[in-house]
Amino acid sequence: MTIEVRVPTLGESVTEATVATWFKKPGDTVTEDEMLCELETDKVTVEVPSPASGKLAEIVAQEGDTVGVDALLASIAEEGNAGPEETKVKESVSAQKTEDDAEYAEEISGKGGETVDIMVPTLGESVTEATVSTWFKSEGDNVAQDEILCELETDKVSVEVPAPAAGTLGKITAQEGETIEAGGKLGEMTSGGAAPAKKSGDAPKSDAKPTGDGQKDVENAPSANKLMAEKNISADQVTGTGRDGRIMKEDVLNAISAPKAAPSAPAAPRAPVPADDAAREERVKMTRLRQTIAKRLKDSQNTAAMLTTYNEVDMTEVMALRKEYKDLFEKKHGVRLGFMSFFTKACCHALKEVPEVNAEIDGTDIVYKNFVHMGVAAGTPTGLVVPVIRDADSMSFAEIEKAIAEKGKRARDGKLSMSEMQGGTFTISNGGVYGSLMSSPILNPPQSGILGMHKIQERPMAINGQVVIRPMMYLALSYDHRIVDGKGAVTFLVRVKEALEDPRRLLMDL
Structure with missing residues (x-):
């Protein structure tokens, strides 16, 4: 075949x-x-x-x-x-099976239960591997169908792996801390019956190749070795991004094109810590999600020509409208009327007039989006995530509030799927819920714009020649100056300000 x-x-x-x-x-x-x-x-x-x-x-x-x-x-x-x-x-490889594994398989088959493989589930578009974070069950434990066996961490979200059948967990082949590819094998279980208990002195065996820290010899890509030899570069000078730190050709090219650091520029080692302080410190390995957040944010700074423009908005009219209709709104739609739906609507309105803020760069092309997939940044216990409200420009206030509430809850519970965080065209970040008065939000690539909301604070304002107290909020728009000019960025913020200070403009499409 x-x-x-x-x-x-x-x-x-x-x-x-x-x-x-x-x-x-x-x-x-x-x-x-x-x-x-x-x-x-x-x-x-x-x-x-x-x-x-x-x-x-x-x-x-x-x-x-x-x-x-x-x-x-x-x-x-x-x-x-x-x-x-x-x-x-094939026969030679089979002959290398250890006697203990053969005995273990023999014992399981003798129980009459069917052996079922536990596999890595689909991880989402462009995600090819995950790290085994935690096993909730041990070899020999009885499990119910769909009971959670372990948790995997990808560079975007955590994924729970349920038991494919009711029975007994047999052999765990991917240990905690190991990196395993999508569709890879995590372990085995016996459906029905009970699997034999492992001998107490036996360490769990794994058919998987050693990964992570246990992999001492990681073979680099041949194309990378060839290029390093041609350019007279040692592997120590290149940071590998392949599996288990494997050096790829792209890594060598990046090392070649990277600007040479001045002799005094290398990152200084951490200063010595007094013994009594060191005893009170705690060192925790960054999660894959946190590593990805750090990398993406730094890449955003290195790639985009990012600028931020500011304005302020008088929230009097929005607050009055919300106060007047919030009870009726909640009674009819079953969801609270918040400020996010007003800001989402105002941004969708402004993006129609300034479409470059809703666009992205692809090579030498600018891709304009005739729709708005609104990313709503949300803080969670594990880090910042940005669930996407698709086609927000065609949604009602109630539909937007329901979508934000539902995705916000799923984000805090760690239940968001990869597809729910992909494809955004513009992002809103509300730092005001944490008390932020002013900040410069950072772009979420490949998007070209992000709006930062802040704390509503009463301030004295000069209106019609008189000083009055008004609830004011600073707005910040960070944008990619490669495709968004200052005029477009300022126009966008002014349109958002106008829509919020007179919400009737949203109804009139003005």
Whole structure:
């Protein structure tokens, strides 16, 4: 049987890639998940693993060819049809199974229960791996169907893995702290019956290759090794972003193009800490989510030409309107009338007039969005997340309030899916709920604009020649100056201000 090797999903808005390097040649024996080739897109380098064990029969796309998503790269003659030589290899690998594992499998099969694999669930678009954060069950524990077995951490959200059937947890193959690919195996369980208890002296065995800190020898991508040799760069000078710190060709290119630091510029090591202070410190490894937040925010500063413009809005009319109708609104729609729906509506209104704030840069193109997918930044115990309210420009006040309330609750509970945090075109961040009086929000790439709301504070204002006390709020719009000019940014903020100071303008589309 012949297995096709095809171009995997390359990520949002990426439609093609170039074949950079083939690590195997026709006739070579390959094992499942072994890296066959490396693709380069305009954003990242993608490794293509073997979908099955066997022999590489034919390479269709040669090095340097440009291929689209799902295009045929090569074909593999599956193990069973590859001939006597491969059969010997298979038998040799099988012979290396330890006696303990054989006994364990024998015991499980003797109980009459069916062995069920516990697999990594779908992690979402562009997410290819996760780290095993916590196992809630131990080997030998009885579990009910859909009972949560473990929790995985990706660079975006935490994912719970439920039991695929009722029975007993058998062998855990991916330990806490290990990184495992989407669709990978986490462990085994026996449906019905009860699995044998492991001997107390036995350490859990894993068929998975060692990862993380236990992986001492991480083989870099061949294309990366070749480029480092050509440029006379050592691996110590390159930060690997591949799995387990593997150095990719893109990492070498980044190291080459990075500006040379002055001799005095290297990051200084942490200053020595007195012993009595060190004893009272606590060192905690950053979660993948926190690492991703840090990386994305720094990338945003490094990539966009970010500026911030400010204005202030008199909240008198919005507060009066809310006070007058909030009880009737809640009674009819079953949700509280807050300020976020007013700001969302005002922003959607302003984005129609200044569409570049709702656009993004793709290479040398500007992509204008004829819709508004509004990101609403929300603080959670694990970090900042930005759930997206899709087509907010076509929603009513009640629909917006319901969507924000529902997604906010799911964000705090850690239940948001990846798809609910992707595709935003503009973002609103309300630092005022924490008491912030003024701040400069940072862009959420690839978006070109983000509005910062702040604390409502009574201040003396000069109105019609008289000093009066008014509830005022500072507004801050951070924007990408590469596509948004100062005039457009100021116009956007003025339109938001006008709509909030006279909410009737929203009804009249003025």
